Amino acid sequence: MPSVEFEGIYLNQSKSQGRMRIADSGLGWKAIISKNNPSTNNPPFLLPKENVLTASWSRGARGWELRFQTGSDGVIMLDGFDQQDFNKLKIELQRNFDVQLEHKEHSLRGWNWGKAALLRNELVFNVNNKPSFELPYSEISNSNLTGKNEVAIEFNLSTDKLQTRTGDELVEVRLYIPGNVEKENDANESENNENEGENTEEQSAASAFYEQLREKADIGQVAGDAIVSFSDILFLTPRGRYDIDMYPTSLRLRGKTYDYKIQYRQIQGIFTLPKPDEIHNIMVLQIDPPLRQGQTRYPFLIMQFMRDEVLTVELNVDDQEFNEKYKGKLEKSYDKNTHLVISHCFRGLTNNRIIVPGTFSSKLMQSAVSCSLKASEGHLYLLDKCFLFVTKPTVYIPFSEVSSVVMSRLGKSVSSSRTFDLEIDLRNSSIKHVFANISKEEQNFIENYLKEKNIRVKNDEKDGQDILNHALDFDEDQDMSSSDDEDFNADSESASDVAEEFDSDHHTSGSESEDNDSKRPKKKAKK
Structure with missing residues (x-):
């Protein structure tokens, strides 16, 4: 059967326009290089028809949007269609994929209360049984309980996305979920509770929603899949104790209140430094984009270790995988100081060098x-x-x-x-x-x-001392000049004037006396 093409289509809200093609084997999309798109790094996208579960049609950011729910690729969003493309798409999807294209209307009431449904590939917030917005799990980077009845959902803000998106971005949504629900127990616990006549435990609805979201969104990974794990590590920033699970491309911090998932590409620098107290060592991770707790941002994570603490750990990988991927970067097992073990694992998995103190030494021989x-x-x-x-x-x-x-x-x-x-x-x-x-x-x-x-x-x-010394030298020179002026010549005219005025024994010549007398005004006679 011949394929059908559509021009000017955007894949997953990217900036690059492309061409979408529907054939009997599946769906394909490829970015187009044009004046508006001089260069692009978007690889071609292929969606086999066996992977398509459902399809929906609704208003989108750039006109009309075709939205697929898939078995393994999550949610696929294609927007930029015209309204008249609906009938053509409906026929092609029915003929090639045996999928019915559903026309979906969104709620435009503007209400901020409704029901949150955790579906296969996305979280849907419904108002009056109509979707108000959808949040694909693939866009969720982290979730935390920020209060008894509040769940925070953080979105991906990786460097790659920052290069393809412009303007402001939504980085977090908080859902207020009141009330309590019955806590789900496994079969053995339920049977014991029934035999003992105990009442079913309750937990907050927010806590139950948070646990389900983490499972659906796959935030973090199963502990058994971690290459190496470290327990109860003291963090000075953000304050608290966290477990660290390190995976091939990311790590997970698990605390009592907050959990974080950090991609290794977010780590810009690693510092391992001794504290001047000669008891502790600290390890500083420079993170970009930074971690967030509400409005607080943490561009630096700081761990603290006892300097003489020793850690024994073995990597959770078999010999073949170790030889293929990690030989030369990591060691199969460690039995060293804790700060050395953890810094070596970070260096091997992130491919970043460790920054240590240089040549500076203080008076007390500290860095x-x-x-x-x-x-x-x-x-x-x-x-x-x-x-x-x-x-x-x-x-x-x-x-x-x-x-x-x-x-x-x-x-x-x-x-x-x-x-x-x-x-x-x-x-x-x-x-x-x-x-x-x-x-x-x-x-x-x-x-x-x-x-x-x-x-x-x-x-x-x-500089101030130099200025002061210069001023003192200048004053001394001035004083010396003044003393030289005082050693005047007695034969000079000024000396003669001084002597004439203050010296009673001073004698002048007759001519000078007469001249002076002739110049003096005569006293008027008294009448």
């Missing part, structure tokens, strides 16, 4: 100095290519973005003379970071290290 950022106390690490302040807030400043560094003392008290402030000015930005209350003993170590890195350093104290 960081104690300081404060506004009201927060922490440690400033001077690494090979950046500044890193931990823990709250974590501030990362690459040396390439630094315009200059100013060392200054803002106060005049006795305590301020023992400390100094480090002000970092950024290139092409008005933002300044001021790290205060650094011990004065660290000043030379920091200044010398930054000069080695070719960073312009301005020392306000030294």
